[in-house]
Amino acid sequence: MASGIRDRVAILGMGCSRFGERWSDNAEDLMLEAFTEALGDAGIEKSLIEAAWLGVCLEENNVGKTAGPLAQGLRLPFIAATRVENACATGTEALRGAVYAVASGACDIALALGVEKLKDTGYGGLPVRTRGVVNDLWQPNASAPGAFAQLASAYQARYGISRDDLKQAMAHVSVKSHDNATLNPKAHLRNKITIEDVLKAQMVAEPLGLYDCCGVSDGAACAIVTTPAIAEKLGKRDVVTVKALQIAVSNGEEAQFNQWDGASIRTAEVAAARAYREAGIANPRESLDLIEVHDCFSITELVLMENLGLSDPGRATFDILEGRYDRDGAIPCQIDGGLKCFGHPIGASGLRMVYEIYLQVLGRAGARQLGKADIGLTQNLGGHPHQNVCAISIIGRLGA
Amino acid sequence: MSEHSAGANTRGILSVGGYVPRLRLDRQTVAAGHRWMAPGLRGLAKGARAMANWDEDAITMAVEAGRTALRGATGISVDALTLASTTLPFADRLNSAVVGAALGMARQPAAADVGGGMRAGSSALLRALQTPGKNELVIGSERRIPTPASTAELNAGDGAAAVLVGEGDPLAILRGAASLSTDFVDHFRQTDRQGDYGWEERWVRDEGFSKLVPPVVSQALEAAGIDADQIDHFVMPEQLRRVGALVAKRVGVRPEAIVDTLFEQCGDTGAAHPLMMLAHTLTTAGPGQRILLIQFGSGCDAMVLETTAKAVATKQVPAWLEGGQIEKNYLKYLSFTGQLDLEWGMRAEMDNKTALTAAWRAEPMVNGFVGGSCTSCGTVQFPASRICVNPECGAIDTQAPYRLADDPAKVRSFTCDWLSYKPCPPFMFGHVEFGNRARVLMEFTDCDPDELAVDVPLDMVFRIKELDPVRGFRRYFWKAKPQRKAGE
Numbered sequence: 001m002a003s004g005i006r007d008r009v010a011i012l013g014m015g016c017s018r019f020g021e022r023w024s025d026n027a028e029d030l031m032l033e034a035f036t037e038a039l040g041d042a043g044i045e046k047s048l049i050e051a052a053w054l055g056v057c058l059e060e061n062n063v064g065k066t067a068g069p070l071a072q073g074l075r076l077p078f079i080a081a082t083r084v085e086n087a088c089a090t091g092t093e094a095l096r097g098a099v100y101a102v103a104s105g106a107c108d109i110a111l112a113l114g115v116e117k118l119k120d121t122g123y124g125g126l127p128v129r130t131r132g133v134v135n136d137l138w139q140p141n142a143s144a145p146g147a148f149a150q151l152a153s154a155y156q157a158r159y160g161i162s163r164d165d166l167k168q169a170m171a172h173v174s175v176k177s178h179d180n181a182t183l184n185p186k187a188h189l190r191n192k193i194t195i196e197d198v199l200k201a202q203m204v205a206e207p208l209g210l211y212d213c214c215g216v217s218d219g220a221a222c223a224i225v226t227t228p229a230i231a232e233k234l235g236k237r238d239v240v241t242v243k244a245l246q247i248a249v250s251n252g253e254e255a256q257f258n259q260w261d262g263a264s265i266r267t268a269e270v271a272a273a274r275a276y277r278e279a280g281i282a283n284p285r286e287s288l289d290l291i292e293v294h295d296c297f298s299i300t301e302l303v304l305m306e307n308l309g310l311s312d313p314g315r316a317t318f319d320i321l322e323g324r325y326d327r328d329g330a331i332p333c334q335i336d337g338g339l340k341c342f343g344h345p346i347g348a349s350g351l352r353m354v355y356e357i358y359l360q361v362l363g364r365a366g367a368r369q370l371g372k373a374d375i376g377l378t379q380n381l382g383g384h385p386h387q388n389v390c391a392i393s394i395i396g397r398l399g400a
Numbered sequence: 401m402s403e404h405s406a407g408a409n410t411r412g413i414l415s416v417g418g419y420v421p422r423l424r425l426d427r428q429t430v431a432a433g434h435r436w437m438a439p440g441l442r443g444l445a446k447g448a449r450a451m452a453n454w455d456e457d458a459i460t461m462a463v464e465a466g467r468t469a470l471r472g473a474t475g476i477s478v479d480a481l482t483l484a485s486t487t488l489p490f491a492d493r494l495n496s497a498v499v500g501a502a503l504g505m506a507r508q509p510a511a512a513d514v515g516g517g518m519r520a521g522s523s524a525l526l527r528a529l530q531t532p533g534k535n536e537l538v539i540g541s542e543r544r545i546p547t548p549a550s551t552a553e554l555n556a557g558d559g560a561a562a563v564l565v566g567e568g569d570p571l572a573i574l575r576g577a578a579s580l581s582t583d584f585v586d587h588f589r590q591t592d593r594q595g596d597y598g599w600e601e602r603w604v605r606d607e608g609f610s611k612l613v614p615p616v617v618s619q620a621l622e623a624a625g626i627d628a629d630q631i632d633h634f635v636m637p638e639q640l641r642r643v644g645a646l647v648a649k650r651v652g653v654r655p656e657a658i659v660d661t662l663f664e665q666c667g668d669t670g671a672a673h674p675l676m677m678l679a680h681t682l683t684t685a686g687p688g689q690r691i692l693l694i695q696f697g698s699g700c701d702a703m704v705l706e707t708t709a710k711a712v713a714t715k716q717v718p719a720w721l722e723g724g725q726i727e728k729n730y731l732k733y734l735s736f737t738g739q740l741d742l743e744w745g746m747r748a749e750m751d752n753k754t755a756l757t758a759a760w761r762a763e764p765m766v767n768g769f770v771g772g773s774c775t776s777c778g779t780v781q782f783p784a785s786r787i788c789v790n791p792e793c794g795a796i797d798t799q800a801p802y803r804l805a806d807d808p809a810k811v812r813s814f815t816c817d818w819l820s821y822k823p824c825p826p827f828m829f830g831h832v833e834f835g836n837r838a839r840v841l842m843e844f845t846d847c848d849p850d851e852l853a854v855d856v857p858l859d860m861v862f863r864i865k866e867l868d869p870v871r872g873f874r875r876y877f878w879k880a881k882p883q884r885k886a887g888e
Contacts, residue, residue, distance in 0.1 A: 121746070122746050123745060123746045123747065125819055128747050128750045128820075128821070129750070130750075130751075133754075133755035133758040134755075134758045134761070134762055136752070136754075136866070137754070137758065137759060137762050137765075137766045137865070137875060137877065138762070138765070138766055138783070138865070138877045139841060140827070140829040140841060140842065140843045141750075141820065141866075142817070142820065142827075142829060142841070143817050143819040143820040143827075145815075145817065145819055146815045146817030146819065146820055146827060146829065149815035149817070150813040150814070150815055150830055150831060151813070152815075153813045153814050153815065153830070153853075153854055154812065154813035154831070154854065156854075157813075157854035157855070202818075203816075203818055204817075204818055204819050205815045205816065205817040205818065205819060205826075206815050206816040206817075206826075206849065208815075252785070252789055253789055253791060255831075255839065255841060256781045256782065256789045256838070256839055256840075257779070257781070257789045257790060257791070257839065258833065258837040258838075258839055262812055262813045262831055386831065386841060
């Protein structure tokens with residue numbers, strides 16, 4: 001079996017635009033904002049970048065197809081540029097392209113940039129769209145909250161948890177993320193909310209109310225990667241490396257076969273196991289200093305705590321209510337506000353998660369800086385619970 | 401009265417079935433809405449009329465009625481399907497081919513749509529009874545959209561009925577019949593319009609029902625060799641209120657023989673109604689009883705039927721007629737019929753263009769709800785696929801067609817989604833698990849949010865999945881509805 005890419009690729013620089021309703025900006029403006037920060041952080045000339053990956057999910061109301069908009073927007077000097085898309089896991093997919101390029105030795109320095117311009121649809125939430133000419137004939141055209149709400153009903157039935165207990169824990173998830181985001185100047189939603197606000201909010205898809213759903217935002221995030229040796233040669237003293245990068249994609253078993261309980265994300269279990277192995281992590285509950293997960297909905301974050309092996313099956317509700325994933329808990333989760341409050345510009349989200357781990361490891365997270373932050377995990381999910389793409393990265397200090 | 405024993409291989413009615421939509425529009429609510437301009441409608445404001453859900457039309461209702469009839473006729477192969485209606489959704493696309501496919505009669509040799517007026521169903525039934533040889537399923541189905549505040553709006557109801565006619569051991573046989581076709585225009589409707597234009601009711605009663613119907617009835621009775629006072633069940637839809645009693649009296653049928661027109665719980669289902677009233681009568685009539693079936697419209701059909709020893713007298717209301725949910729929101733009805741254009745927001749703007757190439761490739765899967773059963777490991781899966789979904793199996797090209805439409809199923813997970821656009825929010829859908837362990841993400845219909853819970857048993861129904869108003873197309877698929885006991 002392959003040994004994986006642990007510590008073979010370093011992050012040279014990162015950037016992230018302010019997320020939110022960026023009414024006055026085009027996707028190109030957001031890309032440039034993130035890229036300028038990353039390039040300054042990397043401390044290199046643009047001309048040293050040899051290949052680039054652009055992550056965009058909904059190109060129909062965004063930049064269009066191909067990686068052309070990246071090359072043109074940043075005036076990249078005729079280098080290889082590729083557009084990738086893997087639903088809401090697109091950002092991590094872009095990073096994977098750049099990281100693998102460096103790990104393979106194909107190039108020394110590569111760029112990954114994710115961007116999404118979602119606020120040009122005229123309405124809230126993600127845009128409605130076709131699922132393909134055959135699927136449209138029979139599949140319910142589920143909204144994202146409707147699809148993820150399925151987790152809640154199945155989870156309650158699987159573990160005998162009452163709706164009230166589950167709603168309390170889900171509310172705790174959202175209140176925590178709002179609290180965290182007040183310390184993040186780039187976050188889309190920076191207001192505090194109360195448990196009562198969450199419980200009383202307008203219903204979106206039973207049992208998910210408005211505050212159980214993440215924001216839909218415009219934004220971009222970007223990483224420039226190289227080898228640890230080059231990073232050190234370029235003067236980086238504190239080198240942050242990729243410990244693991246894994247993607248698992250549903251093959252239809254969850255949707256069609258009878259073994260999935262409907263109360264979990266199967267791909268997250270598979271990808272997490274692979275990622276822990278690649279990173280050499282035996283006990284994630286002890287090793288991980290912080291995590292950024294795909295909290296598109298509060299229930300998603302809740303079940304993911306189990307699927308990542310951080311809570312025992314059926315125990316996430318109680319671990320959450322006991323504060324284990326709060327800012328001052330054992331494993332702080334969504335310290336930057338998460339999708340819930342930092343926002344969710346789809347193509348950028350996976351890179352935004354890595355950005356937070358990167359800042360925390362380097363001690364550059366400002367008011368939200370954690371005490372010990374040597375190693376963190378990101379989990380980025382595309383699709384719906386029964387059919388999805390799960391991308392996990394583990395990022396940490398070289399040598400950690 | 402001599403009890404007729406038909407015996408094997410006699411042509412007649414082998415089974416019947418009906419379908420009345422779950423929703424029943426309260427007539428008082430409708431009349432109250434119109435009181436300001438049409439206070440006279442008060443007189444019709446009794447009971448409720450059947451109201452198609454947003455995802456029901458003459459095709460989907462026909463499927464449900466047909467399924468009921470076929471359930472009562474196991475082992476009989478159907479050679480031909482006739483679908484009678486004046487409100488078929490497609491003017492050019494064989495509506496009965498959709499119905500046949502949904503009934504699991506894929507590539508049925510003969511299927512025909514008939515229309516043209518209120519006698520479409522009765523005439524189709526009569527021809528089926530008179531033409532020997534084939535087993536023919538005759539379905540009447542109607543979803544009329546009368547003009548608001550017309551008497552038809554209150555009098556009409558949506559529904560379907562099916563009669564399986566063929567050689568075998570029938571429930572009833574035809575003793576005699578007569579027909580008259582003439583251009584007596586009491587009402588009409590141009591092909592591309594909704595809502596009838598009708599003449600003065602007094603004239604229709606005096607010149608139409610009183611003068612045109614009795615001679616045809618007499619001729620049918622004479623052909624049957626039966627006197628009018630020997631009729632046990634007088635089956636005649638009331639296109640105008642109280643014309644049944646008028647005709648019965650004129651032809652000499654005993655008033656107690658007059659069969660309930662189902663006005664209170666359903667309303668007049670147009671071309672389907674003679675079949676529906678007959679289906680209702682045949683589920684309650686005992687052996688050796690004489691039924692006079694009459695339908696008026698551009699002339700008249702009259703049939704004299706006699707039940708056989710196979711008929712079982714019962715006072716039980718058939719399951720398809722029982723139950724229903726009273727709807728007291730007239731605006732919702734108007735929205736469902738398309739007579740009121742509501743602001744649905746931009747999510748409703750999604751283009752539902754259908755790729756007809758893909759629809760043909762998926763035809764058995766979509767119309768017949770046909771998945772695959774792996775002949776290697778037995779796993780049932782939907783859709784069928786080249787490689788078996790069971791990770792322990794993975795066999796290639798081993799799946800035999802497997803129809804899921806009639807299999808037991810239950811809710812695995814669910815939600816009520818208020819974000820997605822649906823003509824009747826909230827959008828309810830979830831994972832459905834079949835008794836054979838196949839799993840399908842499906843829409844729920846005819847369902848109240850509080851009925852949904854994990855493990856709730858489900859029935860499958862054929863419904864409109866999406867409407868394409870831009871091109872005038874609609875596509876169908878199966879949905880799950882909570883199983884209800886009779887009366888719920």
